[in-house]
Amino acid sequence: MPDYSNLAIAAALDELGDLYELDGAVIHRVLAYRTAARAIRDAPMSVGALAREGRVTELPGVGRTLEEKILALLDTGSIPAAEKLRARFPPGLMDLTRLPGLGPKRARQLFDQLGIDSLDALREAAEGQQLRGIRGFGPKFERTVIEALDAGLGEQPAPRVLLPRALGLGEQIRDELRAHHAADRVELAGSARRLADSVKDLDIIATATDPAALAAALGELDVIESASVAGPNAGRARTHNGMPVDLRVVEPGQFGNLLQHFTGSAAHNVALREAAVRRGLHVSEYGILDDASGETLHCETEEGVYERLGLAWIAPELREGRGELAAAANGGLPARLIEVSDLRGDLHMHTTASDGRNSIEQMARAALERGYEYIAITDHSATHGFGNDVSPDELRAQIEAVAEVNARIEGIEILAGSEVNILPDGSPDYDDELLAALDWVIGSVHTSFGIGEAEMTKRMVAACEHPYIDAIGHPTGRKIESRAPYAVSIDALVEAAARTGTMIEINSAPDRRDLNDVHARAAHDAGVRILVNSDSHGVSTLSNVRWGIATARRAWLGRDDVANALPWARFAPLRKRAR
DNA sequence: GCCGTTTTCGGCCCGACTGTTTTCAGTCG
Structure with missing residues (x-):
């Protein structure tokens, strides 16, 4: 049965929180919905499946009431409370709250007293000087609201x-x-x-x-x-x-407090402060107030802030309210997060054989300059389309070309590879004999994104089970800020990858970073070997691994947790064909 | 609505800014 994605469930709870806020619910109830929505968005497993197993309250911030609402959404396609509130508050009301200085309380006032239910209605009322008649509103507000509307604010969320x-x-x-x-x-x-x-x-x-x-x-x-x-x-x-x-x-003596505060995230800071309050301490951007002594401690460094709270310093990449505080309290933080300089190889890159801009030799020499011991040349496969696919005959020629360059250039192992398309039925688009002749194969989905979660999951699990597919490339197909991930069960993919010894990449293209941080962490925890690959289409983007490493760090990974940070002698035997 | 090395009830981070207001609620980060 088609299930709701975590994103869809989280969006439904966020909407319900917004509606309750318009309805005047106590703020903590509203925040409970937002906290739960965030936990669901961050959850590395299918929350829909978790809910059906009766285990959704295991997520932090999800209790009995939200469980009931999530199950209603899964079973009937909607949450009754949301239906009821939607009937009372027109959708345009939420647009109003995107304007500066206009939150749910004041938007509700405008709706109740003047019937304003859209940006257009608001403009008309502001231009007609009707807003000043309402308690709490004045001429200044009318002017700023018109300015904001002229600037196009409110029509969409602020861009990232x-x-x-x-x-x-x-x-x-x-x-x-x-x-x-x-x-x-x-x-x-x-x-x-x-x-x-x-x-x-x-x-x-x-x-x-x-x-x-x-x-x-x-x-x-x-x-x-x-x-x-x-x-x-x-x-x-x-x-x-x-x-x-x-x-x-700020004053030098408070620099640590301010840096900690403004680094965030909001979730991290809220969790940090709540934990501090339980110890009689109040953390703000200016210092740490101790209830017992009445004194405020100022910290020159961030380390000082965390130390006063009984915590080890936490790397900024980990500050997302995902368990880092508990880890910092009990010695559970990673000893050292991976760095770009730890990488020894790059297993995903393109040349002029497909849609890259440089030759095998140029890529190899650039990789050597980066200090790599090994790379894989992984041009697109037979069905890629866009006029830059590599036919089986061309791939055989490519294998020889790679061997020739590999023999000629000292100090780096160049693998003849391919980024094969995973066809809708889960099979690769070269035959096994040809795949067996390669040193390395990445399987990626480039077509038929919309086949649905069940089919897509089956497709990718089948790819993991293939004897010559060593790794899965950009596993969800997301493009940050522009394309949602396709529907696929990450749990099932991770389970299959762990079971079959298939690696999963963090693709480093800056708009991909796919796997993302929470999924990469979950995959690693499940025993999957993680790669950080550039997917570069020329020598200039080999350095994109910086963004993949950023994601790996946000996934709590150290050097030993990333397969291509291993030296060649230890990496080579991890390939399926070498086992 | 959630949650519990004070609690199953009564709390739930902190401070600045804004426009309007005679002392502050709402908004924002």
């Missing part, structure tokens, strides 16, 4: 940009501020520091000999389009491509 672009901007701003004469320490915080998939705004934390001068300097940078001063020690700006930037300057 991919990490590489955000990090590039953030590091540039950080470095230019560091070069300013008033600057002392300057660090990038926020989701960019956590190396998240995408970033909404840039947070920069600094100490300075002259805070006002540094705050003013932000507005003078070339990348900045507009800026305003936000208090004596803060600046707010927008880059030319619309990315908001916040700068906060």
Whole structure:
């Protein structure tokens, strides 16, 4: 039976939380829905299946009531409470709450008293100066609301940009501020520091000999389009491509508190503070207040903040409220997260034989320069389409070409491989004899994304069971911020991969990072060997492994947890054909 | 609505800003 994806279940609970909030429910009840939605979105297993087994309350934040609602959604396709509330609150009401300064409470006031149920109705009322008649609203609000509507706010959620672009901007701003004469320490915080998939705004934390001068300097940078001063020690700006930037300057003695606070995530900080309260401590961006002594502890470093709370320092990539606090309290954090320099090989790349831009030799020499001991040349297979597929005869020629380059270049093992299409029935698109002649095979899905979860799962499990498919490439097909993952049971895929010794890659293309962090962590925990591959289509993108490594770090992986961080002698026998 | 090395009931992170308000609720990060 077709089940609801975790994303769909989480979206339904988020919507219900929003509706309850409009309905005036106590905020903690609303937050309970959002917390549960987040736990479900993050869950590495199928929550639908978990619910049917009667185990969904094992998820943190999901109790009896939410279990009942999830089961109603699975069984009937809707949640009765949501139906009821949807009938009372028009969908346009949620659009209103996306405008700055307009939350659920005030949107509800406008709806109740003026019948405003859409952005258009709001504009009409604001232009007609009708809003000022309502308690709590005035002429200023009418003006700002019209400005916001003119700017197109409210029509869609604020855009998020991919990490590489955000990090590039953030590091540039950080470095230019560091070069300013008033600057002392300057660090990038926020989701960019956590190396998240995408970033909404840039947070920069600094100490300075002259805070006002540094705050003013932000507005003078070339990348900045507009800026305003936000208090004596803060600046707010927008880059030319619309990315908001916040700068906060503090006393050196509080730098650790502020950096910790602004690195987040929100979930991490909330969990951290709740745990602190239980010990009589109150954590804020300014310090740690001790109930017992009445004193506030200021920390120069982040390590100091965590230490005062009885915790080991937590790498920013782990700060997502996914169990890192418990691990930091009991010595359960990874001793050392993997780094780019740990990689010894790259098992997924393309050449001019398919849609790459460089030759086998060029790719090999570039890989050698990166210090790799081995690479696999994995051009697209026979049915790729787009005019750049490799016929069986062409692949045989490619095998010889790889062997020739491999014999000629010292210091690196070049594997003749292929990125084969996994056909809808789960079979690869070369015959077994040809696959057996290769050194390495990645299986990927490039077509028929919409066949449904059951079929897709069967397809990918069959690929894992194939004797010559060594690894699964970009296993969910997601494109961050642009294409949802196709429906597939990650649990079943991971189980099949573990059972058959099939590796799963974290594809490092910056818009893929697929597997994602939570799935990669779950796959590793289930005994699957994880690869971090570039999927590069030219020498210049071999360095994309930086983004795959970011995801691996967010998956709590160390060097020993990533197969292609092994030396060739230990990696080679892990291939199916070598066993 | 969830949850429990004080609790099965009564809590649930913290602070700044805003516009409107005579002391603050709502919003935001």
